Amino acid sequence: MEIFPYMEESDYEQLVFCQDKNSGLKAVIAIHDTTLGPALGGTRMWTYDTEAEAIEDALRLARGMTYKNAAAGLNLGGGKAVIMGDPKKDKNPEMFRAFGRYIQSLNGRYITAEDVGTTVEDMDLIYMETDFVTGTSPEHGSSGNPSPVTAYGVYKGIKAAANEAYGTDSLEGKTVAVQGVGNVAYQLCEHLHEEGADLIVTDINKEAVKRAVHAFGAKAVDPDDIYSADCDIYAPCALGATINDETIPQLKAKVIAGSANNQLKSEKHGEMIHDMGIVFAPDYVINSGGVINVSDELNGYNQDRAMKKVETIYDNLSKVFAISRRDDIPSNIAADRMAEERIQSLKASRGQFLMNGHHTLSRR
Numbered sequence: 559m560e561i562f563p564y565m566e567e568s569d570y571e572q573l574v575f576c577q578d579k580n581s582g583l584k585a586v587i588a589i590h591d592t593t594l595g596p597a598l599g600g601t602r603m604w605t606y607d608t609e610a611e612a613i614e615d616a617l618r619l620a621r622g623m624t625y626k627n628a629a630a631g632l633n634l635g636g637g638k639a640v641i642m643g644d645p646k647k648d649k650n651p652e653m654f655r656a657f658g659r660y661i662q663s664l665n666g667r668y669i670t671a672e673d674v675g676t677t678v679e680d681m682d683l684i685y686m687e688t689d690f691v692t693g694t695s696p697e698h699g700s701s702g703n704p705s706p707v708t709a710y711g712v713y714k715g716i717k718a719a720a721n722e723a724y725g726t727d728s729l730e731g732k733t734v735a736v737q738g739v740g741n742v743a744y745q746l747c748e749h750l751h752e753e754g755a756d757l758i759v760t761d762i763n764k765e766a767v768k769r770a771v772h773a774f775g776a777k778a779v780d781p782d783d784i785y786s787a788d789c790d791i792y793a794p795c796a797l798g799a800t801i802n803d804e805t806i807p808q809l810k811a812k813v814i815a816g817s818a819n820n821q822l823k824s825e826k827h828g829e830m831i832h833d834m835g836i837v838f839a840p841d842y843v844i845n846s847g848g849v850i851n852v853s854d855e856l857n858g859y860n861q862d863r864a865m866k867k868v869e870t871i872y873d874n875l876s877k878v879f880a881i882s883r884r885d886d887i888p889s890n891i892a893a894d895r896m897a898e899e900r901i902q903s904l905k906a907s908r909g910q911f912l913m914n915g916h917h918t919l920s921r922r
């Protein structure tokens with residue numbers, strides 16, 4: 559992989575390699591764009607087959623955070639980190655402390671939080687070395703685990719998408735097919751069930767499926783059968799790239815709205831579902847509840863204020879759908895335009911973010 563041409567193409571600012579032999583840390587921090595403010599994005603721990611795969615994932619996810627933060631109206635840029643390793647086997651406290659020291663070395667240009675494979679406990683270890691971490695335990699004055707808030711935002715986003723497709727945002731009697739019932743989706747199912755939606759669920763983890771069937775009376779299907787499930791709304795909450803050439807022809811839903819990052823395999827798949835009249839809630843708009851919540855820590859965390867901001871996901875998505883309808887463009891393109899406009903309007907007068915010696919995250 560040629561790194562500089564890749565970085566130049568989407569104008570990445572910085573890529574940092576972190577190695578600590580003692581703890582086994584091998585990590586990459588990618589900072590995409592800090593026009594709007596310091597780069598905020600989670601740390602993913604994953605078993606990458608190759609270094610190139612890890613670097614590419616960090617870069618791709620960092621760019622996604624630039625768009626997510628901009629579209630959510632946050633004064634934050636985009637960055638992301640990946641740690642190479644199996645989150646079930648390879649973690650140790652020294653690893654996260656060493657990683658925290660690397661974050662500290664960036665002096666606030668990158669602020670981290672949870673992502674797939676990392677937990678509140680990991681953030682607490684990072685916090686032992688740096689202030690530039692959010693989503694630590696509430697006893698540090700922090701916001702804790704972002705997943706329940708992400709789930710609430712996705713629930714609100716599903717309502718906005720239902721309103722666009724069906725002319726009402728009531729989910730009572732609607733059937734929602736949920737792919738993956740992990741941290742976010744289990745809580746999402748709770749909101750949907752409370753509103754009277756019928757649930758179809760799948761997961762590669764049989765226990766997770768059992769739990770949802772038991773708690774919400776959900777109907778279980780095999781992982782490959784979720785795309786063709788007879789439903790009104792398909793909620794991808796597991797992996798990326800599940801909207802692709804193979805799955806699109808199987809879909810019966812009029813709405814696609816879920817928590818997973820990077821749901822479209824490529825841009826052409828956004829066009830395909832747009833042409834079919836499917837309402838698609840762009841992933842980085844609907845799943846921004848977690849980052850909105852942790853970002854409130856930069857003002858001294860206030861849960862009420864954070865939740866009010868999370869509620870804006872409904873209006874934000876309605877705006878995206880209106881642009882998509884007005885210009886007859888896929889909703890993912892409409893969302894990109896909305897985010898890019900915010901960044902471009904500041905870019906003329908501001909460059910990269912540099913800490914000015916004072917920051918609000920210090921709770922010590």
Ligand SMILES: NC(=O)c1ccc[n+]([C@@H]2O[C@H](COP(=O)([O-])OP(=O)(O)OC[C@H]3O[C@@H](n4cnc5c(N)ncnc54)[C@H](O)[C@@H]3O)[C@@H](O)[C@H]2O)c1
Binds near residue numbers: 704740741761817
């Ligand atoms: N946690 C957050 O706050 C947050 C914020 C924004 C976006 N997201 C995204 O939402 C998604 C879910 O996040 P999470 O924190 O709930 O993760 P999680 O790991 O807790 O849940 C994912 C679930 O998907 C299941 N799964 C994996 N492959 C599958 C397959 N092929 N078919 C069916 N199920 C499968 C897993 O077994 C797991 O139960 C991820 O894509 C994540 O990037 C999460």
Ligand SMILES: CC(C)C[C@H](N)C(=O)O
Binds near residue numbers: 600672673674846849
């Ligand atoms: C900052 C974190 C809460 C970010 C989250 N992992 C996301 O993808 O949005």
